[in-house]
Every structure is written in structure tokens, then in C-alpha cells.
Amino acid sequence: MSGEYELTSQLYDPFLFFFLRGVRHRVTRLLSPFRDRPVLDLCCGTGAQLKLLARAGHTNLTGVDLDPHMLAVARRGGHGFTLLEGDATATGLPAGSFDTVILSLAIHEKPPAARAALLAEAHRLLSPGGVLLVVDFCFDDRTWRAAALGITVVERLAGREHFRNFRDFRCRGGLDPLIAPDRWRPLCDAPAPEPERRLLGGLALSRYEKVSLESRLVLRHEVVDTGSRGHGS
Numbered sequence: 212m213s214g215e216y217e218l219t220s221q222l223y224d225p226f227l228f229f230f231l232r233g234v235r236h237r238v239t240r241l242l243s244p245f246r247d248r249p250v251l252d253l254c255c256g257t258g259a260q261l262k263l264l265a266r267a268g269h270t271n272l273t274g275v276d277l278d279p280h281m282l283a284v285a286r287r288g289g290h291g292f293t294l295l296e297g298d299a300t301a302t303g304l305p306a307g308s309f310d311t312v313i314l315s316l317a318i319h320e321k322p323p324a325a326r327a328a329l330l331a332e333a334h335r336l337l338s339p340g341g342v343l344l345v346v347d348f349c350f351d352d353r354t355w356r357a358a359a360l361g362i363t364v365v366e367r368l369a370g371r372e373h374f375r376n377f378r379d380f381r382c383r384g385g386l387d388p389l390i391a392p393d394r395w396r397p398l399c400d401a402p403a404p405e406p407e408r409r410l411l412g413g414l415a416l417s418r419y420e421k422v423s424l425e426s427r428l429v430l431r432h433e434v435v436d437t438g439s440r441g442h443g444s
């Protein structure tokens with residue numbers, strides 16, 4: 212068995228439980244109306260989010276992760292969800308087979324090409340109109356300095372390559388520039404017009420609806436249609 216998380220897999224949940232429980236419960240609440248719908252956690256790690264969803268009554272859960280040590284922790288407790296060991300940028304799973312894809316704390320630690328590939332795979336795997344939930348770090352004027360410092364220290368401890376990717380993610384403006392507007396439509400609940408924030412503003416929960424080629428064509432068709440009717444009347 213080899214893997215980047217060999218050492219940290221045992222410490223991951225005990226160390227991060229307190230910091231992540233709020234956002235994990237929020238994800239669970241957001242998905243509560245869809246307990247029988249297929250949910251995929253890409254880069255699921257120790258399966259902490261999947262375990263919460265399973266406890267909340269979800270019956271169609273799948274997790275994918277590359278690291279056998281993280282997956283070994285995810286398997287503990289026999290929660291009855293499907294766990295696959297593999298590359299989340301190329302899962303081989305059927306296109307359009309999930310209504311929700313979760314990417315939690317995965318994008319910031321990858322090099323730029325892999326970040327884009329993760330999002331492309333999430334897009335491919337979602338059904339038309341399916342929803343992507345991204346939990347990841349966020350640094351702007353709403354981020355407390357203590358949060359930025361704490362996150363940076365933890366990321367440094369995670370290893371040299373991990374830290375290089377994290378710094379690059381942060382320098383390039385985080386998640387926002389990766390979200391192509393022709394592929395994803397932001398979903399927000401009024402009165403929260405922006406992604407929800409946790410950890411003193413250092414962690415964001417962002418939601419996007421998949422925009423598919425078909426829906427883009429329908430939209431264009433509707434615009435053209437409306438336009439031509441407008442000219443005719």
C-alpha cells in the first residue's frame with residue numbers, strides 16, 4: 212500500500228472533525244430532500260461526509276479516492292456505501308449518472324491541470340441540471356487573518372508538493388477562475404448571494420448547477436425563438 216496520506220489517514224478525522232463538522236452538517240442538510248438520489252463524493256478521503264449522509268438516510272452514495280489508506284478509514288464501520296479506489300479525474304463511471312457531486316477540500320491540493328480535470332470529470336458525471344458542491348479554502352477580505360494563518364500552517368505541514376499546489380491555488384484566486392460560466396451556474400439561497408463561509412471566512416461552500424450542452428442549446432433556441440417572435444409581432 213502506498214499513498215500520500217499514509218501517515219495522516221489515522222489523524223485526519225480526529226484533527227479536522229471540530230473544524231469541518233459545521234460544513235459537513237450543512238452539506239448533509241442541503242442534500243436531505245434527495246436521500247434516494249445518487250450522490251458521488253469525488254476525492255472522498257476518509258469518507259467523513261459520506262458517513263454523515265449515510266446516517267442521515269441516504270441510500271445511493273459512492274466515494275472515489277486514490278489513496279488506499281484514506282479508503283481503509285472510510286471502510287471502517289460498514290456504512291453500506293460504495294467506495295472505489297481510483298483517479299477522480301478519470302473515474303470510468305458512466306456519464307450523467309449522479310445528481311450530486313461533492314468535491315471537498317480536493318481542488319486546492321492539486322496542480323492546475325488536475326484542478327481543471329477534477330471539475331471536468333464532475334461535469335461529465337453529473338446528470339443534466341445536477342448539482343456540484345465544492346468545499347474549499349478561500350482568501351479574501353472576508354477571511355480573518357487568524358484563519359488564513361492557521362490554514363497556511365496546516366497546508367505547510369501536509370508536505371512540500373501539497374503546499375506548493377495550495378499556494379498556487381491561492382495565488383491564482385482560488386476556485387472562482389476555475390468555474391467556467393458556460394458549464395456551471397452558481398446556486399445561492401437568498402438572502403445569501405455568495406458562497407457560504409465557515410472557519411472565520413477561510414472555507415467556502417459553493418454550489419453550482421451543471422449547464423449542459425443540451426440546456427445551452429435549448430436556451431439559445433428560446434432566445435432566438437423569442438427574438439423572432441418579437442420581430443414578427
Ligand SMILES: C[S@@+](CC[C@H](N)C(=O)[O-])C[C@H]1O[C@@H](n2cnc3c(N)ncnc32)[C@H](O)[C@@H]1O
Binds near residue numbers: 259316
Ligand atoms: C484533503 S483530502 C479531502 C478528503 C475529503 N474530501 C474531505 O473533505 O475530508 C484530499 C483527498 O483527495 C484525494 N485525492 C487527491 N487526488 C486524487 C485523485 N486524482 N483521485 C482521487 N482522489 C484523489 C486524496 O487521496 C485525499 O484523500
